[in-house]
Amino acid sequence: MMGFGQASQRPSPTDTFLSSFISLRPRASQPALNANSPSNTFALYSRRVLGPDGLLQAAVVVRDDTILAVVPRDQLPDDCPCDDLGDLIVAPGVIDTNVCCCEPGRTDWEGFEHATKAAAAGGITTLFEMPVGCHPATTSLEALQLKRLAADGQCHVDVGFFGGLTPHNGREVDALVAAGVFGIKAYLCPSGFADFPLCSSQQLQRAMPLLAEANLPLLVHSELPAGQFAVTSDRRSYQQYVGSRADQWELDGVAQMAGLCRRFGCPVHILHLSSAEALTMIEWSIDEGLPLSVETAPHYLLFAAEEVADGDTRFKCSPPIRNRENREKLWRALESGLIDTIASDHAPFPAEMKSLDEGFFTTAFSGISGLQFTLSAAWTGAKRHGTRLDNLRLWLSDYPARLYS
Known part of the structure; x- marks a missing residue:
């Protein structure tokens, strides 16, 4: 496992590819290209x-x-x-590091065959599959083995697996690490799934020394609710939904994880950052040399809250899509290196679970199905912002490979 490590080790735009990528610089070790090339x-x-x-x-x-x-x-x-x-x-294939395939247990939602076909169609050659959304959740060695069996023979791209951390499976983390997961995921807020409850700070602290020793990242949904969820008077109002998951939640979540990262030296990866309010805390952490990395998602870079119509629950995700000013700050953070990677945060819920008929944000499941469009959505946003293709390569291929090599 190779994470970013100290801030001085964070890759720069002039870094060469890892050996798993196409090398476009001459190397003495490249095989000679002679006549009579093999037929393959x-x-x-x-x-x-x-x-x-x-x-x-x-x-x-x-x-x-x-x-x-x-x-x-x-x-x-x-x-x-x-x-x-x-x-x-x-170009190098896209590495999408935040995907739910929902198998085993929920193949009526999607499954490895269809998810990996979508990935291949969208230019993704490797994906990393989250431990939530399937049943059982990947929070034990037995569940990981079931998932690997379910994926066997069905995958059209390379697939890696993450394990999960809950309040009840602390003793399983060691076995998951030994079995070769690429990281462990935890929630600071309710996940929406009964078999994947949130972790307290104390529960995270019990797992982080083991992950630090293994140099495996703790991947965190970093919304830390302050008190009870806000009550919305209009179930169809998108603005009220956004207000129910305040920027402060992400700021508090990132602050907590930065503190734990500092204390234990455990690599921490902030999943699907939505709020630009947390960027200052992230910058301080990077300047301090903490092994903290950050991803955002294409929907936060392409859409804005002002563009989401009331009742259009296709756009419901958590954390939510925020306003235009916030979106522009996320782009600047990518270009400055505060945000490392772009990943789909793919969540393929059936239409009936998204409350499409009623348009109720209060009852619609939270998640956007966008695996096939990770590259095209990021590219569209990059063109709008005048971003170089070289940067897309870094955010979608190079840096994800470095995180999980």
């Missing part, structure tokens, strides 16, 4: 291959499932088949 070798040529130094004209040479080299086209052997993709961009 081919090349993809594009005038826009995206690598660490931006776009270049190159041919990507592939044998079986392995990328052998990235070279100028005139260095290809004459007998190597080459597809000319013109100006289509060839």
Whole structure:
């Protein structure tokens, strides 16, 4: 497991790819491309291959499932088949680190086969599956084994698994870590699922020394409610729904996790950050050198509260989509490095669970089904903001690989 570690180790835009990515710099260890190429070798040529130094004209040479080299086209052997993709961009696959596939137990919601097909259609080559939304929740070794069996033979992309932390499974965390999960997820607020209750600070503290020793991240839904949930008088009002999950919840949640991160040295990953109010606390934590990383989601970068009509519960998620000013601050935080990654936070609830007919935000399940559109949504937002493609590569491929390599 390799996390970000200290702030000085956080990757910069000039870093090279990890070995699991296409290397666009010459390497002595690259195999020679000789004539008489094996029949299972081919090349993809594009005038826009995206690598660490931006776009270049190159041919990507592939044998079986392995990328052998990235070279100028005139260095290809004459007998190597080459597809000319013109100006289509060839880039590293997207790594989506926040996906619920809902299997085992809830395949009427989705399941590995359909989720991974959607991922592949959207340019995602690896996804990391959350321990919630399935039944049973992935909070024990037995549940993890059931999930792996359910996924076996169904996946069209690579899949990694997270385990879960609840008030009742502290003794299971060691077994989950030993079994190879890539991190442990916890909630600071109700998850919406009876088998995945929130954790108190004390319960988090009992698990963090083990995760620190294993250098595995604690992934946290970092809304920390202050008192009881606000009562909404208009069940269809989106603005009232947003007001019921205040920015302060995220600020308090991030503050609590930064403090625990400091105390235990455990890597902490803030999931799906929505509120820009927490960015100052995040900046302080990074400047201090804490092993804290942050993701946001495409829907927070593409939509704004002012654009959501009352009763349109398709947009209900938690934390909520906030206003335009908040959205612009999230983009600036991405570009400055305060936010590391973009992930879908994919939650594929059936239409009847989203209260589409009534339009009641109070009863609709919270979550947006967007796995197939992680790349296209992020790209659309990036174009609107004049963001370089190099940055999309970092947020969607490079940095996620570094977090969970």
